[in-house]
Amino acid sequence: MVQLITGTTHSGKTLFAQRCLELHQVPYLSLDHLKMGLIRSGLCPLTPESPTDALTAFLWPVAREMAKTAVENQQHLVVEGCYIPLNFQQDLPEQYREQVRFLCLILHPDYIRSHYGEILKYENAVEHRLPLGEPPSLQELVEENQALLDACAQKNLPHLVIRRDYLGSLQRAVQALTF
DSSP states (O other): OEEEEEESTTSOHHHHHHHHHHHHOOOEEEHHHHHHHHHHHTOOSOOTTSOHHHHHHHHHHHHHHHHHHHHHTTOOEEEESTTOOTTGGGGSOHHHHTTEEEEEEEEOHHHHHHHHHHHHHTTTSSOOOOOOSSOOOHHHHHHHHHHHHHHHHHHTOOEEEEOSOHHHHHHHHHHHOOO
């Protein structure tokens, strides 16, 4: 089974994947690592600052084929990153869809407003990334998460809205996964 984890910046995708590794012993693929490997190797004409849509168009076909390979090999894999399109299912032939699950992590506006400092403080909870400029503003985080929530609701996609207890919510979602 392949578990796709997406969400906005600072939503905890990598922490979620790390917890899946720790609890279920399922490896994960960080699309940020894939992005940087392709960019640094010169195989990707984009930069870390390129628009998300352009990076998604470049990275998703590679990640999709890796996910299909994991399904074919009957291997479990978590793929995490913001470069997973919400219409991912249309790119997967029917025989793969049963073995690919999706979850979008969304921070509720009230959570962002009351925990903004913590959100920024723990942005490197799993990996220490080099800064790429200014962190998103509180308003940007609220708007991005709301837009993603609206899109998930419109497409009837599974999502986890974190309203209060971030770590508890994340841990319960990881525990609920079955591989």
